[in-house]
Amino acid sequence: MATLPASAQPRREPEQAFIENRQLDNLRPLTRRLGLPAAIRFGWLLGPFLLLVFWAAGSATGFIDSRQLPAPWVAVTTGYELIEQGRLQNHLLVSTVRAGQGLFFGVVLGVVLALLSGLSLTGGYVIDGLVQIKRAVPALALIPFFILWFGIGEYMKVMVILLGVFTPIYIHTHNALRGIDLRYVELAETLRLSYWQFIRQVVLPGAMPGFFLGLRFAVMGAWLGLVVVEQINATDGIGYMINLARNYAQADVMLVGLVLYALLGLASDCAVRLLERRSLAWRKTLAQ
Amino acid sequence: MSTAVRIRRLERRFTAKPVLRGIDLDIAKGEFIALLGRSGSGKSTLLRALAGLDHDAIGTGLAQVPQRVSVVFQDARLLPWRRVLDNIVLGQSGADARVRGQRALAEVELAGRENSWPYELSGGEQQRVALARSLVSEPELLLADEPFGALDALTRIRMHVLLKRLSAIHQPAVLLVTHDVDEAIELADRVVVLDQGRIAADITVALPEQGNARTSRFAALRTELLGHLGVEAEPASLAAGV
Numbered sequence: 015m016a017t018l019p020a021s022a023q024p025r026r027e028p029e030q031a032f033i034e035n036r037q038l039d040n041l042r043p044l045t046r047r048l049g050l051p052a053a054i055r056f057g058w059l060l061g062p063f064l065l066l067v068f069w070a071a072g073s074a075t076g077f078i079d080s081r082q083l084p085a086p087w088v089a090v091t092t093g094y095e096l097i098e099q100g101r102l103q104n105h106l107l108v109s110t111v112r113a114g115q116g117l118f119f120g121v122v123l124g125v126v127l128a129l130l131s132g133l134s135l136t137g138g139y140v141i142d143g144l145v146q147i148k149r150a151v152p153a154l155a156l157i158p159f160f161i162l163w164f165g166i167g168e169y170m171k172v173m174v175i176l177l178g179v180f181t182p183i184y185i186h187t188h189n190a191l192r193g194i195d196l197r198y199v200e201l202a203e204t205l206r207l208s209y210w211q212f213i214r215q216v217v218l219p220g221a222m223p224g225f226f227l228g229l230r231f232a233v234m235g236a237w238l239g240l241v242v243v244e245q246i247n248a249t250d251g252i253g254y255m256i257n258l259a260r261n262y263a264q265a266d267v268m269l270v271g272l273v274l275y276a277l278l279g280l281a282s283d284c285a286v287r288l289l290e291r292r293s294l295a296w297r298k299t300l301a302q
Numbered sequence: 303m304s305t306a307v308r309i310r311r312l313e314r315r316f317t318a319k320p321v322l323r324g325i326d327l328d329i330a331k332g333e334f335i336a337l338l339g340r341s342g343s344g345k346s347t348l349l350r351a352l353a354g355l356d357h358d359a360i361g362t363g364l365a366q367v368p369q370r371v372s373v374v375f376q377d378a379r380l381l382p383w384r385r386v387l388d389n390i391v392l393g394q395s396g397a398d399a400r401v402r403g404q405r406a407l408a409e410v411e412l413a414g415r416e417n418s419w420p421y422e423l424s425g426g427e428q429q430r431v432a433l434a435r436s437l438v439s440e441p442e443l444l445l446a447d448e449p450f451g452a453l454d455a456l457t458r459i460r461m462h463v464l465l466k467r468l469s470a471i472h473q474p475a476v477l478l479v480t481h482d483v484d485e486a487i488e489l490a491d492r493v494v495v496l497d498q499g500r501i502a503a504d505i506t507v508a509l510p511e512q513g514n515a516r517t518s519r520f521a522a523l524r525t526e527l528l529g530h531l532g533v534e535a536e537p538a539s540l541a542a543g544v
């Protein structure tokens with residue numbers, strides 16, 4: 015509990031001891047509430063920042079062995095060298111294009127399948143089981159087949175990323191489409207909405223929160239998919255860079271790759287959240 | 303006077319046990335009917351039959367309703383992702399839809415709130431938006447299922463005044479489901495009491511405008527209706543406090 019200035023201490027005179035002497039001049043809310051208080055902007059950076067502090071302090075004091083994990087500033091200097099040589103930008107660009115393509119087509123596929131299976135029973139019977147099967151099969155087990163079908167070029171790589179992207183989009187969008195509140199369905203019936211009006215004005219907007227949740231998983235999935243595909247017959251990309259560095263035991267370059275992944279993941283998650291906040295201004299939730 | 307609603311031998315059940323057991327009821331154009339009854343007596347089932355919302359029910363009988371029917375639910379049921387005016391004009395077509403929507407919003411005393419989100423309104427305000435949405439289509443029949451049930455007593459009184467005024471202006475036939483005897487007498491031309499799926503009473507209110515005659519008529523109706531509902535009439539002192 016914060017200490018109040020002396021003047022703000024509640025006076026408790028005997029005859030009015032039962033009165034709760036609420037001080038109204040400290041400009042802070044006086045009541046407690048369940049749920050969370052308003053979030054501080056960028057508050058979520060605290061955890062990553064603490065990790066960084068721990069890492070830096072550990073490296074400086076020798077608590078962390080630099081052969082096992084180089085210091086954070088090594089990542090900066092090595093990254094700077096890689097940029098000077100023009101390698102980092104190149105790898106980053108190639109990876110971003112791959113992830114972007116996989117994300118784009120994966121989102122399209124996920125949304126189309128979710129609509130087909132969420133809005134029609136038959137569509138659901140055909141598609142839903144297949145997607146569940148796909149979820150149960152590890153991506154790594156599928157890659158050999160993908161190489162057989164799509165070769166070892168760019169096409170295969172984008173397909174693998176797409177495969178990791180479309181499932182979360184499908185699952186969450188489908189779930190939201192099927193979970194539409196029956197009360198709104200009744201409302202649409204009494205307002206005599208046509209089927210398409212009902213879909214466009216009631217079902218789709220109502221499913222948007224689910225879609226955005228799926229999108230956040232999908233964006234992360236796209237970056238994670240890179241690591242896997244860029245180990246296979248790649249000559250560029252961050253995954254390739256890490257892989258190569260591993261062969262030569264260049265811990266500092268591997269570290270740059272790791273940090274890059276972390277930053278990319280964070281940045282894209284932020285972008286999706288921003289988009290979500292813009293698009294779902296009508297929502298008042300605990301977190302806002 | 304011509305009829306807006308004609309119900310004949312209406313029977314409905316969900317399981318083996320019938321919920322409506324042969325309802326005969328006519329509602330004249332512009333007539334305001336309050337439907338009273340104990341919980342589980344079938345009020346909502348009857349209203350939903352008229353609204354065409356009883357997909358789960360099986361049954362027989364005739365229910366003729368006019369072209370334009372509006373429904374007000376106990377919850378305001380505004381779509382949270384549409385702003386107030388967009389909620390009101392949902393399903394309305396025509397170039398003047400928004401103008402009519404704005405007029406309806408002004409009628410429920412919420413002019414200026416066109417661009418608010420539903421969560422920014424109080425419960426009473428949300429219910430007024432729902433009322434505006436139900437009136438914007440100029441319905442010939444307005445069905446309302448305990449529309450004020452979730453509101454506090456003061457807000458409810460304001461809503462009574464508003465509904466009375468608006469139904470006088472727009473002249474829809476109204477079927478108002480309520481469990482509040484005073485509300486029924488206050489608002490309706492006729493009070494119908496439903497008991498175990500049958501009409502147990504059908505009473506014309508005919509309340510004098512004001513004065514002692516009004517008070518005594520009110521009290522007499524109240525006692526009679528409470529009797530039909532199986533409740534002993536409370537002492538007047540308690541009754542006045544409702």
Ligand SMILES: Nc1ncnc2c1ncn2[C@@H]1O[C@H](COP(=O)(O)OP(=O)(O)O)[C@@H](O)[C@H]1O
Nearest residue numbers: 316321339340341342343344345346347348358
């Ligand atoms: N969808 C339904 N499925 C099964 N039983 C129902 C359904 N709706 C209502 N009932 C039953 O019908 C009876 C009347 O319900 P209802 O019309 O809602 O009563 P009221 O509105 O007068 O309180 C109740 O016994 C209720 O359990």
Ligand SMILES: [Mg+2]
Nearest residue numbers: 345346347447
């Ligand atoms: Mg009911």
